[in-house]
Amino acid sequence: MPYPLSPFNENFKIEIILEPSNDEQINEIQVRKRNEVYLSILLKWLCTSPQVTSFRVNTLNYTTNEVQTRIADEIKKLLLKTAIKVQHDLIAPNIEIHSVLPEVILLHNLNKNWLSLETQLKEIVIDVNCAAAVLRGAHIFAPGVLGMESGINKEDKVSIYADLSGKCKKGLLKKYECLQKMFIGNGVVKMVRYELFGENLKPVGIAIEVTDTISHCPNIGEDFLENGSAILQNLPSIVCTHILNPKPGEVVLDMCASPGNKTTHIAALMQNMGTLIAIDKTPSKIQQLKNKCDELQANVHIFQADSTKIMNINETNSIVDILNGPPFHLEIFDRILLDAPCSGLGKRPQLSNNISEKVLRSYVPLQKKLFKNAVGLLKTNGRLVYSTCTITLAENEGMVAWALRTFNCLELIKVEPYLGGEGLEGAGLTELQRTFVQRFGPDQQIDSVGFFIACFIKK
Numbered sequence: 001m002p003y004p005l006s007p008f009n010e011n012f013k014i015e016i017i018l019e020p021s022n023d024e025q026i027n028e029i030q031v032r033k034r035n036e037v038y039l040s041i042l043l044k045w046l047c048t049s050p051q052v053t054s055f056r057v058n059t060l061n062y063t064t065n066e067v068q069t070r071i072a073d074e075i076k077k078l079l080l081k082t083a084i085k086v087q088h089d090l091i092a093p094n095i096e097i098h099s100v101l102p103e104v105i106l107l108h109n110l111n112k113n114w115l116s117l118e119t120q121l122k123e124i125v126i127d128v129n130c131a132a133a134v135l136r137g138a139h140i141f142a143p144g145v146l147g148m149e150s151g152i153n154k155e156d157k158v159s160i161y162a163d164l165s166g167k168c169k170k171g172l173l174k175k176y177e178c179l180q181k182m183f184i185g186n187g188v189v190k191m192v193r194y195e196l197f198g199e200n201l202k203p204v205g206i207a208i209e210v211t212d213t214i215s216h217c218p219n220i221g222e223d224f225l226e227n228g229s230a231i232l233q234n235l236p237s238i239v240c241t242h243i244l245n246p247k248p249g250e251v252v253l254d255m256c257a258s259p260g261n262k263t264t265h266i267a268a269l270m271q272n273m274g275t276l277i278a279i280d281k282t283p284s285k286i287q288q289l290k291n292k293c294d295e296l297q298a299n300v301h302i303f304q305a306d307s308t309k310i311m312n313i314n315e316t317n318s319i320v321d322i323l324n325g326p327p328f329h330l331e332i333f334d335r336i337l338l339d340a341p342c343s344g345l346g347k348r349p350q351l352s353n354n355i356s357e358k359v360l361r362s363y364v365p366l367q368k369k370l371f372k373n374a375v376g377l378l379k380t381n382g383r384l385v386y387s388t389c390t391i392t393l394a395e396n397e398g399m400v401a402w403a404l405r406t407f408n409c410l411e412l413i414k415v416e417p418y419l420g421g422e423g424l425e426g427a428g429l430t431e432l433q434r435t436f437v438q439r440f441g442p443d444q445q446i447d448s449v450g451f452f453i454a455c456f457i458k459k
């Protein structure tokens, strides 16, 4: 089966995605129709894999040219390994430094005109999350393998299938007969059945080395990179931190920070000078955040807290107290990033998604609580960036419209750099306001993931 046309099953009410927020109504038939057309294009796009992989270089310690050379070397090694019968320069991917963001390297997919994928006789089955990672350049790690036919040996060539139904039993030893299995690509076996399946077995490591996939994304992962030199990060996330535009010496808050991709970018843009506070609510994610900051040598003060409750309205401001952690006094931060917990529907490729209506609707109330704290803690003339990695109208344009109605002190400003497309109609933003926010979707020059960014100044 080719890529699906929608990640959602037939019971899911697709209209929720472009439903206006609670307090808004779309009355115009025209707007509704335009949104419906957009939605069908969007759903198909979400199922497919991006054409480009982006790396963000850690400018605290490395130059973009150093990392670009490292990536080019790794691609050469990959091409030598793959049994492709045409000249390597015909399929080699373009590796370029982004024209606007100097710390970003764009690795384009292999030239598919010269590639052909033949299925192998032997098959393995993986879960959808693992399949999504494979289509974006990862190898297959042991926990992702669901089924492997008996009689498969190390170094065998196998075809890789994703189980879109979610019904494949772990440890399946026959061929998986299911209409919802999707061919992903081919690979070479590195771990066999007895190493993968068994009671009390918690297997680790690469089970299948992927050689080629239907996305034609080079499977190089990021482990080859020198520790702390660069990370894989989607382009809109990198744009987001540039819009926040933190400066050395400032006092900056990242309210929902783990795993720290944006926190470490903020630290780099601040050249590790100033005060950077990063908070996350989930205890298990705090260690991930610490590890990332250590790896990229980012100077960050990390606290585990619930950012819906980090305002102290009773006391006066003192910069020294900030380092003691939340609650913080009002109007103390120069810049705040609210990269909100969200329904996460911008992820690509999304081969299957079972999110319920209840869960989908649970995010806006939480986002509003976080937003209130952000506004209270921001200094006059301070900058607040609100972002999500989802596509719903309510969590994006709907939240911006709500914020502008609720907080008279906020002004929406046009974001710089502007690399995404404009916002959608139907959530209560004016035409001009829609051109100020950025929605990353199917109509962008760089084919990445779904993402939303808005930027406010406090008057």
Ligand SMILES: C[S@@+](CC[C@H](N)C(=O)[O-])C[C@H]1O[C@@H](n2cnc3c(N)ncnc32)[C@H](O)[C@@H]1O
Pocket: 237, 255, 256, 257, 258, 259, 260, 261, 262, 263, 279, 280, 281, 282, 285, 305, 306, 307, 308, 339, 340, 341, 342
């Ligand atoms: C979209 S992720 C953040 C990604 C991160 N900014 C990055 O770029 O690596 C949202 C994070 O918010 C955290 N979170 C959820 N609710 C929160 C709350 N009430 N207070 C603080 N963090 C929260 C989650 O644990 C999750 O790590």
